[in-house]
Amino acid sequence: GAGVSQSPSNKVTEKGKDVELRCDPISGHTALYWYRQSLGQGLEFLIYFQGNSAPDKSGLPSDRFSAERTGGSVSTLTIQRTQQEDSAVYLCASSYQGSPATNEKLFFGSGTQLSVL
């Protein structure tokens, strides 16, 4: 597609349930990022993929969070046993090479609003 696509756009779940969030990056982009944005807060880095590998997963808040990327394309972020503090907007971004230090820009999806009741 033309842009980064995320699904679902909204997800309401009960505490303790597992959820899967999907990100479809721009075709040809090797770098993929997951961020979390809580209400009124900045962006919290979760994980970075280069191709199918994740050289930096240091931002994942706990072992309930995991992510994978297959075929160098689609990524899924899984949250197990969701808690109310997991409620946030989960943003996905992609870039061609993963080098914003050299001026490369990130393209963002519209995010998934997760609400844990």
Next chain:
Amino acid sequence: GDSVTQMEGPVTLSEEAFLTINCTYTATGYPSLFWYVQYPGEGLQLLLKATKADDKGSNKGFEATYRKETTSFHLEKGSVQVSDSAVYFCALGSNYQLIWGAGTKLIIKP
């Protein structure tokens, strides 16, 4: 480590007012600097960028100059419009990462 400090919001202005949103950074070396904008109901998008000292990024009437001596990248616009209402994020490029400021919500009243 690298960090970005951004002016707290919300910032509320009347239409046609002059806008400044302050951003300062701490970094080793000379990173690329960015302003991203998040309009209501939309995804984050790049507004402007600068790659080296004294560079000026500009887009949609917004400008920001990379000031090495003050480690700043303040966002300015001479005359804001209601359509500029959004959340603005300052960021610096560090290797494969963007280091983000907390964001500044801008509200423009007609």
